[in-house]
Amino acid sequence: MTASRQMKLGAFLWATGHHIAAWRHPKAHVTAGVDIDHYIQLARTAEAAKFDMIFCEDAAGLREANVNIASQTSRSIGFEPISLLSALAVQTSRIGLVSTASTSYNEPYGLARTFLSLDHLSGGRAGWNLVTSASPIEAANFGSTGLKPHADRYERAREFAEVVTRLWQGKASDHDGQSFSVRDPLDLPRSPQGAPVMVQAGASDVGRDLAARTADVVFTAAQTFEEAKAFYDDLKGRMAAYGREPDDIKIMPGVAPVVAETEAEAREKHEELQELIPDDVGVALLSSYLSISDLWRYPIDGPLPELPESEGMKSRQALVVEQSRRDGLSIRQLARHFAGARGHWRIVGTAAQVADELQARFEGGAADGFNVMPSYFPGELDVFAALVVPELQRRGLFRGDYEGRTLRQHLGLKQPV
Amino acid sequence: MANTTTMHLAISLDLTSMPTADFGLVAGLARKAEEVGLDMIIVADSGPGSALSISPFEATTLLAALATATSRIGLVARASTVAHQPYNLARRFASLDIVSHGRVGWNASLTQNPREAANFSKPEEFSDEDFRRRAEEFICIVQGLWQGWDGDALLFDKSGGRFHDPEKMHLLDHKGEFFSVRGPLNVARSPQDMPVLVLSGLSEPAMDIAARTADLILLDDGPAEGAKARFDDLKRRVMAAGRDPDAVRVLMNVSLAAGDGPDTIADRLEERFRSRSCDGFNILMPARGPALDDLVDRVVPKLRRRGLVRGGYRGTTLRSHLGLAGGGNQ
Structure with missing residues (x-):
């Protein structure tokens, strides 16, 4: 590892914040989901702090089937991300x-x-995060056959990624495959950065193989250094089989920091958020990660029951189960824990403490950067930009200014031919 | 009936003449059109296989960008019922409508692009009849999804822990011949009640679909007598569908021939408008050259002096520009 290696940072923008109760926080912008100016402000804050990218996640449907639970969260409405990012591209x-x-x-x-058009609007700053969608709620908006099995979804995704890559290369596609047929090349000029950046987040075995083959960036959830390191080594190890160098993928685990001037203040801030989570909301969220529907039947102060293997998010389920066994957590404790950071890694402390932790994972070979998930907006993005980014810059771990113009240049990725 | 006292004016920008992906140029044109108070810009989308008409931008993404670069003018994008799923399309336009504060419309063509099926994994083209039936089902789903949240559903009640009122969110539960969509949309209600539905590419059998569903209809230019009869027929069909004839506006597509002076153009538009064969015009023009300047600086002022074009915007939404219900202040 060279001394000049610097970490990549994503600003993960999501509704009123990543904490499930964020919208109830006095300083959260509660109308975020209908206020484009709020998002323009967030994007400019992240840009002024020299983040590599802003990142939007997506679901084509409600997050929560139980309407009463859903009505206690801010996640049932929001911007569709392509239209949102196209607006942000020119701002x-x-x-x-x-x-x-x-x-x-x-x-x-x-x-x-669509993504190539976003790439042109932004002068080569677009990226696509590929997901196969594990929610039956989404499936019901696209036909009556229900959610497809995990393996089928990934087979379709592999073919999908292959076709998209060829189209971005400007090639006449003439593809006639299992799931798709595409005859013509795209009717848009070639991307200013060669091709939009390919991002992936699936961490199952088949998901890792797809990433090793096609991704430029991989987002992941890892609680401990060991998990993060194991994932990092495994994924980079799979790349040679596809003729790729380890550095061709940037692995960026999610991190949910709660930062303040002092550690005590940071803890207080975190507690304040945790107390805003209604029990039924926390349990419902935990249920969705575990892909089971009847978690509420079990005593909330008791342990997690035995679970069948899910067709939904395999990797996420394993993560939750492992944590519950390791720390002996009750359903309520687990629910609060996961509701807060959604299974991602949480650090509560001062800017120096957060920087220490990020530095340890970055220099320890467990991450190439981080996808930052502020607990509420705009306050916690502002705090990260004002306190943590300068600390990382002082340590030479993060850029002082942009050197390139395109997202590929920011990330140090090769431009495809 | 129908024919409003002043004409509605839209421009359709042909971006295929743009040599490079220059958003600044398109934004400049949009602002120019906004300064003179045009009702809307319609962004066509060439779609696959049109090798001779490469546009650097896909229409809905361009629209989102234009929404942040303008503040009053209506913005309409073409999007195909073959290239999109109804849930995704409804969501994209609902979101665009919030980005633009209620200035967006969806233009669907009721004529199939023959190249689309081959690029969107369809074994073959739909028959004309199937295409139309499917398009109407698609449109009804989209409009249904746009009404899934009541206008006052969002409570934002932090202390009470109630973000929205679950009673004011409605499932669609559509199960039809071509689609099955449960809903609801995960985007809030439009600031103009619903995005404006603009239908074009209407063959005779598609006229009734337009009469049942459209807010705005684009018809091709034709001989004056035929145009008047067609306009009256369309308004009759709107009434037969149980709608107020004023709930639908009809614009005539016109291409300005090179060399036509502003007087000639203004006279031609006035004659067509006064003969009650449309509610206004959709003027097709290239994104380069003096066409827009001529229209904005010379033709529109003439029409305004003759009392045929309103002065400036009276409302903030596209529906209000068009004098349609649900648009707020007019």
């Missing part, structure tokens, strides 16, 4: 713009064309 000039989109409910020709 910013340097920061990367990455959106999630599903391979299960789109067609490769349309998706490739």
